[in-house]
Amino acid sequence: MAVPVSSPAHPDIAPIVAITGLDKTYASGRQALKRIDLEIRRGEIFALLGPNGAGKTTLINIVCGIVRPSAGTVLADGHDVIRDYRAARAKIGLVPQELSTDAFETVWATLRFSRGLFGKAPDPAHLERVLRELSLWDRKDAKILTLSGGMKRRVLIAKALAHEPTILFLDEPTAGVDVELRHDMWQMVRRLRDSGVTIILTTHYIEEAEEMADRVGVIRSGELILVEDKATLMRKLGRKQLTLSLRTPLPRVPDALAGYPLELSTDGATLVYTFDARSGQGDLAALLRRLAEHGIDFHDLHTQESSLEDIFVSLVRAGA
Amino acid sequence: MSGPLLNLPAIRAIYRFEMARTFRTLAESILSPVLTTSLYFIVFGAAIGSRMGEVGGVGYGAFIIPGLVMLSLLNESISNAAFGIFMPKWSGTIYELLSAPVSFVEIVLGYVGAAATKSVLLGVLILATARVFVPYEIAHPVWMVCFLALTSVTFSLFGFIIGLWADDFQKLQIVPLMVITPLTFLGGAFYSINMLPPPWQTITLFNPVVYLVSAFRWSFYGIADVNVVVSAGMTLAFLALCLGVVWWIFRSGYRLRT
Numbered sequence: 001m002a003v004p005v006s007s008p009a010h011p012d013i014a015p016i017v018a019i020t021g022l023d024k025t026y027a028s029g030r031q032a033l034k035r036i037d038l039e040i041r042r043g044e045i046f047a048l049l050g051p052n053g054a055g056k057t058t059l060i061n062i063v064c065g066i067v068r069p070s071a072g073t074v075l076a077d078g079h080d081v082i083r084d085y086r087a088a089r090a091k092i093g094l095v096p097q098e099l100s101t102d103a104f105e106t107v108w109a110t111l112r113f114s115r116g117l118f119g120k121a122p123d124p125a126h127l128e129r130v131l132r133e134l135s136l137w138d139r140k141d142a143k144i145l146t147l148s149g150g151m152k153r154r155v156l157i158a159k160a161l162a163h164e165p166t167i168l169f170l171d172e173p174t175a176g177v178d179v180e181l182r183h184d185m186w187q188m189v190r191r192l193r194d195s196g197v198t199i200i201l202t203t204h205y206i207e208e209a210e211e212m213a214d215r216v217g218v219i220r221s222g223e224l225i226l227v228e229d230k231a232t233l234m235r236k237l238g239r240k241q242l243t244l245s246l247r248t249p250l251p252r253v254p255d256a257l258a259g260y261p262l263e264l265s266t267d268g269a270t271l272v273y274t275f276d277a278r279s280g281q282g283d284l285a286a287l288l289r290r291l292a293e294h295g296i297d298f299h300d301l302h303t304q305e306s307s308l309e310d311i312f313v314s315l316v317r318a319g320a
Numbered sequence: 321m322s323g324p325l326l327n328l329p330a331i332r333a334i335y336r337f338e339m340a341r342t343f344r345t346l347a348e349s350i351l352s353p354v355l356t357t358s359l360y361f362i363v364f365g366a367a368i369g370s371r372m373g374e375v376g377g378v379g380y381g382a383f384i385i386p387g388l389v390m391l392s393l394l395n396e397s398i399s400n401a402a403f404g405i406f407m408p409k410w411s412g413t414i415y416e417l418l419s420a421p422v423s424f425v426e427i428v429l430g431y432v433g434a435a436a437t438k439s440v441l442l443g444v445l446i447l448a449t450a451r452v453f454v455p456y457e458i459a460h461p462v463w464m465v466c467f468l469a470l471t472s473v474t475f476s477l478f479g480f481i482i483g484l485w486a487d488d489f490q491k492l493q494i495v496p497l498m499v500i501t502p503l504t505f506l507g508g509a510f511y512s513i514n515m516l517p518p519p520w521q522t523i524t525l526f527n528p529v530v531y532l533v534s535a536f537r538w539s540f541y542g543i544a545d546v547n548v549v550v551s552a553g554m555t556l557a558f559l560a561l562c563l564g565v566v567w568w569i570f571r572s573g574y575r576l577r578t
Contacts, residue, residue, distance in 0.1 A: 026578060027578065064418075064419040065418060065419050066415055066418045066419055066577065067577060067578050068573055068577050068578070085421065086327070086421040086422075086423075087421070088421075089419060089420060089421040090421045092419070094415065094416075094419050096412070096415050098412050100411055100412030100413045100415060101411075101413065102337075102411070102413055103411070104341075104344060105337075105340075109337075109340065112333070113333045113334075113336070113337050114333075114416060115329075115333075116329040116330060116332055116333025116336075117329075117330045117333045117334070117416060117417070117420045117422065118329075118330070118420055118421060119327040119328075119329050119330055119420075119421055119422075120329060121329060122329075159416065
């Protein structure tokens with residue numbers, strides 16, 4: 001059986017979004033993006049992480065045609081977003097961060113409008129599928145102003161999907177969305193990916209990236225400081241800690257154990273061993289044996305793995 | 321460049337959206353101008369007009385009809401088109417328009433087309449209302465329709481520019497209120513410019529509305545303050561100017577794209 005071309009495991013095929021040397025300096029003189037190079041793989045979920053004001057939305061808005069770049073090129077499915085904007089934009093759906101809707105329109109009318117605007121012939125069956133998928137079908141004749149915030153967010157997603165885009169940008173899709181709805185949203189995003197849509201989302205909920213993304217990019221002060229497979233990133237930067245609660249407090253770490261990166265709490269009752277996740281459990285067993293040899297006993301132990309959040313915080317701090 | 325040269329479904333979508341807005345707000349957008357104009361006819365046409373002599377061989381009540389239609393047409397074209405494009409900017413829904421595969425051609429055809437359609441409808445409604453109060457004839461009906469359409473398109477385009485330029489509600493109102501209303505009142509809607517003292521006859525020729533009213537009145541009664549060809553030329557020139565400005569706005573991204 002042929003391997004589906006949308007598999008994120010096959011990065012060698014042409015990227016669906018190719019960003020090269022992208023610069024943006026606003027009229028105010030503020031440089032929002034600095035020489036961004038980024039390739040998004042076909043069929044992946046890519047999470048763009050970064051603190052507020054880092055340039056996430058500017059980057060998305062340039063790809064979607066809302067903001068003009070100062071320099072650099074962006075190709076969406078092979079089409080230059082400026083020279084060949086019609087073909088490029090037809091491929092892209094955008095869900096903005098703000099809940100901007102036509103309050104007096106009905107859900108159905110606003111979807112039909114979106115589809116037409118993107119140059120597609122009417123297709124009520126497709127719009128029905130989209131609305132059902134987003135649990136909005138029973139509200140299709142409701143005016144948007146009567147909907148809750150979470151529903152409005154889904155209307156925006158439905159609008160973005162009305163013209164069957166192959167690339168979907170979700171700018172902070174779960175900002176201000178309650179926990180339950182957030183999980184629904186994640187599931188929906190996964191289903192979209194499974195249907196072949198490439199998804200690029202920005203978020204400052206690290207949990208979201210950790211939960212969903214295939215790859216993660218971290219942007220800080222307009223610079224893309226890291227792009228990595230999420231798993232690789234966690235493996236590479238993820239550190240584990242073994243914490244031992246000692247039966248008898250130690251005055252200091254015994255000399256015989258000086259080769260291990262051990263830290264003793266000030267009261268001498270807790271010993272913390274920090275190790276690289278890649279080095280596996282072999283080291284750990286050796287350490288425990290060495291401790292036993294030196295008569296160091298403990299009544300409790302636990303290990304802790306750093307999350308993407310810790311990694312992110314340390315990355316963003318490092319350059320601050 | 322691949323794909324079709326013009327995104328027809330987009331023009332249709334914008335046009336339908338705008339027309340839906342018109343019919344949703346029927347009271348403000350159609351009924352209130354009709355009511356206002358009816359009041360003018362009652363006051364100027366019936367009450368005062370009966371005591372006034374003919375102007376250029378036409379009864380005063382009938383004389384003011386073309387001018388009154390122009391008055392409403394100008395105001396409504398400008399405010400409809402301005403509001404149509406200002407609202408998405410104000411509410412933030414403009415993001416969709418800016419990220420859609422459309423050029424300024426589709427956007428202008430959709431928004432200005434809808435605003436102009438509405439103005440033409442309004443003009444026809446006002447003329448029908450006027451018939452209730454004053455009998456009148458239309459000497460050149462084809463030209464009358466042409467001038468009606470040309471004025472509607474031109475001033476919808478002008479309103480569209482105001483809507484693009486305005487970044488708050490005050491700016492949206494200020495041009496119609498401070499510029500257009502005085503110009504229309506001084507544009508010969510209620511008088512023939514021959515009735516003015518000589519220096520004012522010359523000064524008034526700098527008022528573009530004079531040409532619109534004059535040409536429109538000519539299509540009704542065959543009388544004109546200014547040569548009809550000059551009037552049509554001036555209106556077309558203003559249309560071209562507005563088109564140029566809109567083209568420049570979209571090309572430069574002014575007030576739309578940062």
